[in-house]
Amino acid sequence: MVEMMENRTWDEIKVGDSASLIRTCRMEDVELFGVATGDMNPTHFNAEQAEKLAGYRRILAHSMWGGALLSGLLGSELPGPGTIYKSQNLQFHRAVEVGDTLTVTVVVLEKIAPNVIGLSTVAVNQRDETVFDGRADVYAPLMKVVQPKAELHEVSLRRRHHVFEDIIERCGSLTPISVAVCHPCDQVSLEGPVEAFKRGLINPILIGPEAKIRQVAEENGFDLAGIRIVDTSHSHESAEKAVAMCRSGETEALMKGSLHTDEMMHEVARRDIGLRTGxxxxxxxxxxxxxxxxxxxxxxxxxxxxxxxxxxxxxxxxxxxxxxxxxxxxxxxxxxxxxxxxxxxxxxxxxxxxxxxxxxxxxxxxxxxxxxxxxxxxxxxxxxxxxxxxxxxxxxxxxxxxxxxxxxxxxxxxxxxxxxxxxxxxxxxARVPIVLTSRADSAKARLASCAVAVLFAHARRAKVAAE
CATH class of the missing domain: 3.40.718.10 (Isopropylmalate Dehydrogenase)
Structure with a gap:
């Protein structure tokens, strides 16, 4: 059944008319209000900060979160659709803590021609304590409105992406590891190791047709200064040499370039000269x-x-x-x-x-x-x-x-x-961590893959040293 909303026009409103709403403050409400307004006061997001800075043991809602409930009540109930704010004053008496339930009430005090309504505004919590009070003056609607309530989009909160940033940041204090980059002969596969080199994560060795690699770098503006290139004739030779360098210990990780995954992993999995372990x-x-x-x-x-x-x-x-x-x-x-x-x-x-x-x-x-x-x-x-x-x-x-x-x-x-x-x-x-990249990977994901390999290689170093 469709839920309807109906306003009260200037002619219908009488002094003494009232309306109320009840709302419990959730942490999600506080977070959404912070996102919408940009108010990042730590008392609204951290209980320890709320106690330290404001003397409350629980997280505090933004004061105007409660005030905003008045707007909802005036615009939806009394007078309802068509209402326009003229003025509002509020005096706040106590804070709203997450978990508090507010009852917000408006009462018509006077009608001021041609269509202004003066209302008292008050909010009390579940302990019947006054949270705030004041007065609102609004322009009441002159035309009758009866219509279905709008169906608003559902809103959910999600944290910011930060996992990859944290992983990359952890590598800041670690020495770069040497990485055999197997056949990086297109923009996507070359950009990853070059960017990781610039960020100080790895020391890449590019293994593939040198002329092709340099052509791709020139076309895309990649600076290869300080990066070693091992020239090969084709992708199969690139895979053989990259795996051999990892097996000999010359490099500590392997990174896939523009060749097919199966071609590189075939060399990795060879029992005689591959990188298999037990x-x-x-x-x-x-x-x-x-x-x-x-x-x-x-x-x-x-x-x-x-x-x-x-x-x-x-x-x-x-x-x-x-x-x-x-x-x-x-x-x-x-x-x-x-x-x-x-x-x-x-x-x-x-x-x-x-x-x-x-x-x-x-x-x-x-x-x-x-x-x-x-x-x-x-x-x-x-x-x-x-x-x-x-x-x-x-x-x-x-x-x-x-x-x-x-x-x-x-x-x-x-x-x-x-x-x-x-x-x-x-x-x-395998004997070394292997970074598999996809053409669909973002630049951040490719960097994060390199950073994970760096962390794993350093953990392996520490384990060998301890043994």
Whole structure:
């Protein structure tokens, strides 16, 4: 049923007429008011600051948040649609804390020809204490209006992108690492390492046809001064030389250029002269999702198509090791499936249960595992509560282990295109970290991928030194 709104015209209004509204102040209201007005007073966003600066133990709402409720009451109820403010004075008697419930009331005091209405305005809290009072004069509507209430857009808050900035900033105090950049022969693949070099993240060695690389640099205005180039004839030779340089220790990381991923990874995976170790190679997306409160890792969405249980042990361990490099001391790993109960007909639920038990027995270390978990209760505390899931991982996941590459790839891209997430990518489990870039990656994502490789390489250095 359509909800209607009706005004009261100048002729209909009588002295003594009144209207009220009741509104509880939520933290979301305070944050939205701050975004709309630019008022960033710390008493409105931090309880410690509210106590230190204003003597209140809870976060305070902006004073005019309460005052703004008057505008809503006057414009919607009394006089209603067509009302125009003439003047308003207010005296504030006490602050509004988040969680307070205000009752705002207007009462007609007088009618001033030709169409001005004078009203008393007052707000009281749930303790019947006066928060503010005053007087409003408005031009009342002369024409009767009865119409459906407008359907406003829903507004939700999301945090700013900051994960990648934080990761890049952490590398500021670290020495650049040497990176073999494999066949960077187009604008996108060359821009990433050049920018990372300018930012002091890496010392790139560009491996590919030198004439082509210099042509791309000239066409796009990239400065290659101070950057070494290793000349090759074709992409296959570029992959061979880049992998050989990583294997010999000349470089500490590998970065994909404009060649196809499979071509480079074929050389990486060769048993005789590749970069394989005793651990399964896997890919990890490092996601900056504005609607999620922390860094989110998704694995594996790029390398292992249908990983076995044995593969998943390494995939999880690789992601946990990366989370440690990102300063997550004990990452919470949610093992995803379609349901949150072990169901024999869905193999991923059985593997999830097995992985959790393997973690209990020390076969997977450094993290806290739980599964199977459906996506909603892996990242939503409320969804986990509704489904009565008693878990310290549910709703707080740092790592999402997906059932297979198809699920992981779709999940990462859905977050990127529907939730405005940024994604950086890195391959682990090889002798060196491998940066896989996509043509669709933003410049910030490519920089973040380099920064993640830098953090991982330095963590590896520290581990070797400790041993």
């Amino acid at each position: 651990r399964r190679i896997s890919h990890v997306f490092v996601m900056d999702v504005p609607t999620y409160p922390k860094t989110l890792l998704i694995t594996d969405a790029a390398i292992n198509i249908y990983p076995s249980l044995e593969d998943k042990v390494d995939i999880v361990q690789n992601a946990i090791d990366l989370a440690h490099c990102l300063d997550v001391a004990k990452p919470k790993v949610a093992i995803l499936s379609a349901v949150e109960t072990v169901y024999p007909k869905i193999n991923s639920t059985i593997e999830a249960a097995a992985l959790c038990k393997m973690a209990d027995r020390g076969q997977i270390t450094g993290g806290e595992l739980d599964g199977p978990l459906a996506f909603d209760n892996a990242i939503s505390v409320e969804a986990a509560r509704i489904k009565k899931i008693n878990s310290t991982v549910a709703g707080h996941a740092d790592i999402l282990l997906v059932p297979d590459l198809e699920a992981g790839n779709m999940l990462a891209k859905q977050l990127s295109y529907l939730a405005d997430a940024d994604a950086a990518g890195i391959v682990l489990g």
